[in-house]
Amino acid sequence: MLAALVVASVAVPVSGAARPTAVPAPAPARLAPLTAASPAALGAALDARYAANRAGVVAAGRTAAAHGDRRRAAALRAMADPARRFLSFDGRDGGRTAEVFGDLAHAGRIAVLVPGSDTGLDRYGRFRAGAEALRRELGAGAAVIAWLGYRTPGTVSPEALTPGRAQDAAPRLRSFLGELGAIRPTARTTLLCHSYGSVVCALAAPDVRAAAIVLYGSPGAGVDDAAAMRTTATVWAGRGAGDWIAEVPHGRLRLPFTTLGFGPDPVxxxxxxxxxxxxxxxxxxxxxxxxVSLRNLARIVSGPAPSVRAPAGAARHA
Structure with missing residues (x-):
């Protein structure tokens, strides 16, 4: 099993080269922290933040068009729609965003989606569609944040087998959730972590305040068990019966220069x-x-219910 991981890490080193991270973009403007706003003024502060980031999206789109990357330019034109709301945006190095769905200023329940591999500005549509679907499922009084706050690895790449990208992402996620907790301290916040994103969440877990952390479609979390995440949040895990990730070996090989694999199966x-x-x-x-998965994820975000738990033995054949 571990030999297979080593072979894969050597056999597919070129996949990362195809990632469109070299498209130039201007550096984002420095924005006032949302924590500086009073609770009564949070809505206005959020509107100002959304407007500033929209201007950043427009500027990045112009730069991409001048560079000759029509695909990136088209993606950014769609993001610049006045109805879109970004808490953060950085078009450099493949792109970093945090898009809000719902009324964040008044939401009692907040779900933060952390994506897995192959998620970036050029392949953002599926990530956004999932966030929109979850927001609709949650109904009134909830907000969803699609947090693309790190450079995700390619699905078929050495980076997808090692925790390096997650180690870089975890401090960013902690910082983001710290600001979110400061401006919405009474909201119930849940982390929903897909695939490689579950490694990011597990590494960030000891320092974040959340009601629940959900690992789904996970190759492993980079820790030995839920207790090793050192969190007060309820840790949930799930895997669809048709998910190919079930065939990924669950182990870790510690080498002098890196670690391959992410340890035990979270389900x-x-x-x-x-x-x-x-x-x-x-x-x-x-x-x-x-x-079924969307319905149960929404239930966890709203507050765990006994019906969410899988029948006995589900983890064995999931």
Missing amino acids: SKEFGAQVFDAGAGGHSDYLKPGS
Whole structure:
């Protein structure tokens, strides 16, 4: 198993080279922290933040067009729609964003989505569609934040087998959640972590305040068990019956220069997470409208219910 990981890390080193991270973009403007706003003025402060980031999106789109990258320019034109709301935006190095769905200033429940591999400005549509679907499922009084705050690895790349990108991302996620907790201290916040994003969340977990952390479609979390995440949040895990990630070896090989693999399967009994029924879907189907997984993820965000837990033995055949 571990030999296979080593072979994969050597056999596919060129996939990362195809990632469109070299498209230039201007540096984002420095923005006043939202924590400087009083609770009564938070709505106005958020509107100002959204407007400033929209201007950044427009500037990045112009730069991409001048560079000759029509695909990136088209993606950024769509993001510049006045109805879109970004808490943060940086068009450099493949792109970093945090997009809000719902009324963040008044939301009592907040879900923060952390994506896995191959998520960037040029492939943002699926990530956004999932956030929109979850927001609709949650109904009134909830907000969803699609946090693309790190350079995700390629699905078929050495980086997807090691924790390096997650180690870089974890401090960014902690900082983001710290600011979010400061401006919305009474809201119930849940981290929803897909695929490689579950490694990011597990590394950030000891220093974040959240009601629940959900690992779904996970190759492993980079820790031995849920207790090793050192969090007061309830840790949930789920995997669809059609998800190919079930075939990924669950182990870790420590080498002098890196670690390959992410350890035990989060849906295993030994890991110690609360296992929820993720239905029959595949790796990209967890937030699909009408799915069992979407319905149960929304229940966890709203507050765990006994019906969310998978039947006995579900983790074995998921």
